[in-house]
Amino acid sequence: MRRRLDQIDLRILTELQADGRITNQALSERVGLSARPCLERVRRLEREGLITGYRAVLDVRRLQSCITVLAQIALEHHGRHGRQLFERRLANTPEVVECFEVSGEFDYIAKLICPDIDAYQELTQGWIDDTELGVSRVTSNIVLRPVRDQAPTPLFGADQDG
Structure with a gap:
């Protein structure tokens, strides 16, 4: 069963896909939350398995x-x-x-x-x-050359049912 995500969850996931090394403070500013609730949401998304890890993307x-x-x-x-x-x-x-x-x-x-x-x-x-x-x-x-490689996963709107 998929979890319902609100717009803030989706923004957090989008920002983390773009930059997994972003500080919690910068992330909270980008998604419009204060630092503590933002961190709590990130930890919840990790705990629930929606964020499965962080890694370096190599060329x-x-x-x-x-x-x-x-x-x-x-x-x-x-x-x-x-x-x-x-x-x-x-x-x-x-x-x-x-x-x-x-x-x-x-x-x-x-x-x-x-x-x-x-x-x-x-x-x-x-x-x-x-x-x-x-x-x-x-x-x-x-593969002769990549045209689009390592693109972020598209996220399709808030409050979608599983």
């Missing part, structure tokens, strides 16, 4: 030589056990930075960051060769 292209690949992955079997096994493998693969179970021709779309194409091919070939995982096909799209 990986400036940090290291690498490739980004969007991989569409199809499984041979669609039972719960097979999906759980595959999802655990992906969760323990550092190169997989995002993964979504999707509808349609493929079962998953994953975003991977690898040192080079050879490392990517070795990784995905390992998935296909591991018969226990049941990967039947991986279709790869090499």
